[in-house]
Structure formats: C-alpha cells, structure tokens
Amino acid sequence: MNTKLYKKVHTLATELMKAAEKGNQAKFDEYYTELKTLCDENEHDSVKNHPVQWETLADFCDDTEEALPIYEKALGYAEEIKSNDFIASISYAIAIIHQQEGRTVKALRSAKYADESAKKIGDAGLQQDIKKLLNTLT
Numbered sequence: 001m002n003t004k005l006y007k008k009v010h011t012l013a014t015e016l017m018k019a020a021e022k023g024n025q026a027k028f029d030e031y032y033t034e035l036k037t038l039c040d041e042n043e044h045d046s047v048k049n050h051p052v053q054w055e056t057l058a059d060f061c062d063d064t065e066e067a068l069p070i071y072e073k074a075l076g077y078a079e080e081i082k083s084n085d086f087i088a089s090i091s092y093a094i095a096i097i098h099q100q101e102g103r104t105v106k107a108l109r110s111a112k113y114a115d116e117s118a119k120k121i122g123d124a125g126l127q128q129d130i131k132k133l134l135n136t137l138t
Helices: 003-022 025-042 051-059 064-080 084-100 104-118 124-137
Strands: none
Touching (some): 025 051, 051 064, 084 104, 084 124, 104 124
16 A cells, blocks of 8 residues: 555544544534545546545545445455455445444345455454444344
8 A cells, every 4th residue: 555645544534533523523524525535536546546545535424325335435446456454344334334224134245245354354353343243133
C-alpha cells in the first residue's frame, strides 16, 4: 500500500473522529468530503486506489444504506488485491449492516465470507467478533 495514501487516510480518520467526538458537524462534513474526494480522485489510479480509503469512507458514512455500496466497492478492490485483512473486515461490516436491516440471509453470507478470510490472518479480535456475529445469525 502507498504509505502516503495510508497516512492521509489515517489523518482524515483521526480528524473525523475528533470532529464527531466534539459534535462538530461542519468539521466532520469537511473531512468526510475531503476523504470522498480522495477516493474519487484515486479510484481509477492502479497505484493510489486501495480498499483502505473506501472502507474508511464507509465507516464514517452516517447512513447505513449509503455506506453499503461503498463497502461493496471496497470489498471489490480488496478482492482484486487478494487482501484477506480487508476482505474480512469489510465483509464483517457488510454483515453487520445486513443484520441491522433484518436481512439475515445476506448477513449470514457476508459473515461466513468474513470468517473464511479472517481464518487466514492473525487478527484474533476480528475473528472473535465474527464468531459472535455468526452465533447470533445461526
């Protein structure tokens, strides 16, 4: 992953968190727009485009139904680069949205996909979260 891109996304995520914690909607919107612009500008650049920017954008989206297609886009990019870390975390986020919206079959499908990918990485916390979700869905 491009280090410059990662640092930029991380900085924007930090600023988004600070704005949210302070209840500063104007600053939140400003940073969210900056992140969205970054995603849009990098989307067709094979070097700069990365699922981290799209997953972060979706993470900070206020509307779950708007976040879902962003997560799906992020998942597609994660699959392109065969990144099990991103596939697992993004699929988990998608499963949570489907669960919240009462779409149990889709939630279960996404949670199982997250679980398959999580087994290939060393993130015990994510694996535990996925297992908990799977237990609530089955």
